[in-house]
Amino acid sequence: MSNSPLGTGAALLSARRPFHIGIDLGGTKIAGALLSGAGEVLAEARTPTPAGADLIVAAVIGLAQSLRTTLQADHAAADVDAIGIGSAGVVDIATGAILDATEAIPGWRGTALAERVTAATGLPVRVINDVHAHALGEQRALxxxxxxxxxxxxxxxxxxxxxxxxxxxxxxxxxxxxxxxxxxxxxxxxxxxxxxxxxxxxxxxxxxxxxxxxxxxxxxxxxxxxxxxxxxxxxxxxxxxxxxxxxxxxxxxxxxxxxxxxxxxxxxxxxxxxxxxxxxxxxxxxxxxxxxxxxxxxxxxGRSAAAACRGAASLWDERLWLELLAQVDTPPHRPLS
Ligand SMILES: [Zn+2]
The missing domain is CATH 3.30.420.40 (ATPase, nucleotide binding domain)
Incomplete structure (x- = not known):
């Protein structure tokens, strides 16, 4: 796992709470970013995607904890408020579980991702498909x-x-x-x-x-x-x-x-x-x-290397999240017979 140094002191000081972690989880690598409330990337970390759902969940937790430690090393009083994850596969955003996944990540299907990361970190977690996270991030970056x-x-x-x-x-x-x-x-x-x-x-x-x-x-x-x-x-x-x-x-x-x-x-x-x-x-x-x-x-x-992390963190934008939930909360229409 490699960490880039935290942004300049001035950048961090100008950043206001809340702090979010955005994670981009793909078949070959897991990338994470610590973001200020204004969407500024303060620190980044990445690690290769291990084989097997349990090890992947552990790697996500480890990445989140390392970014949290990086923040607290500079600002003892600061803490991360929430985590957003963009994950490969078909995601049930209402529960943060993986409904389906291809062989790009064997065994990933059925993983209760949000629940397990919350249990380990004590932080609230929202999950969406990684390409949707990427799109949300690119829209902001561009x-x-x-x-x-x-x-x-x-x-x-x-x-x-x-x-x-x-x-x-x-x-x-x-x-x-x-x-x-x-x-x-x-x-x-x-x-x-x-x-x-x-x-x-x-x-x-x-x-x-x-x-x-x-x-x-x-x-x-x-x-x-x-x-x-x-x-x-x-x-x-x-x-x-x-x-x-x-x-x-x-x-x-x-x-x-x-x-x-x-x-x-x-x-x-x-x-x-x-x-x-x-x-x-x-x-x-x-x-x-x-x-x-x-x-x-x-x-x-596209121009942003951290786009998917940024987009995943943006799931904590309440307007966006409510509109996403409204899509999955709508039962399929059944015509009257
Ligand atoms: Zn096909």
């Missing part, structure tokens, strides 16, 4: 007005999404809203998705998809970063694998923009960070799909 709708597309090991209306993520009727990786997409045809279906965007458009495209075109079994390195060295097969992957995300985003007509589209995650080799075919494919009135939409690259 200074996007709450009145604007925002589509966030996160492309990493998998593909996730979040659609914010009035600054609130659309959770859906079963808390599955935002699983945009599972949209059938032409450039992903014939490739198996992590959910088992053929032709979903995630199978070709994710970092794992770059590897699948490389393999499908006769290349060796390499991971995404190794293929990016080969592409950088000029290997055509590697460049083609990245191009197909980027085109897949472009087709997906183009279709979603036509469906939702968002004010802003934000691309985040490691894959869009590959650079022009990815971004140019992505943008070309996305714009080729757009209807005339959506053609001017801005496609932005």
């Amino acid at each position: 200074d996007i007005p709450t009145a604007h709708s925002t589509l966030l597309v996160a492309v990493g090991t998998g593909i996730g999404g979040s659609f914010l209306v009035g600054g609130v993520p659309l959770l859906g009727a079963h808390s599955v809203g935002g699983h945009i990786g599972h949209v059938p997409t032409p450039a992903a045809a014939g490739i198996r998705c992590s959910c088992g279906a053929l032709g979903h965007a995630e199978g070709s458009g994710s970092g794992t998809g770059i590897a699948a495209n490389y393999l499908a075109s006769g290349g060796e079994a390499l991971d995404g970063p190794a293929i990016v390195e080969r592409a950088g060295a000029g290997e055509q097969r590697a460049r083609d694998a990245i191009e197909r992957s980027a085109r897949t995300v472009g087709e997906l985003v183009g279709g979603l923009v036509n469906t939702l007509d968002p004010h802003n589209v934000v691309l985040s995650g490691g894959v869009p960070g590959i650079g022009p080799l990815w971004w140019q075919p992505f943008e070309r494919a996305a714009r080729a799909e757009l209807l005339p009135r959506t053609r001017g939409v801005d496609l932005l690259l």
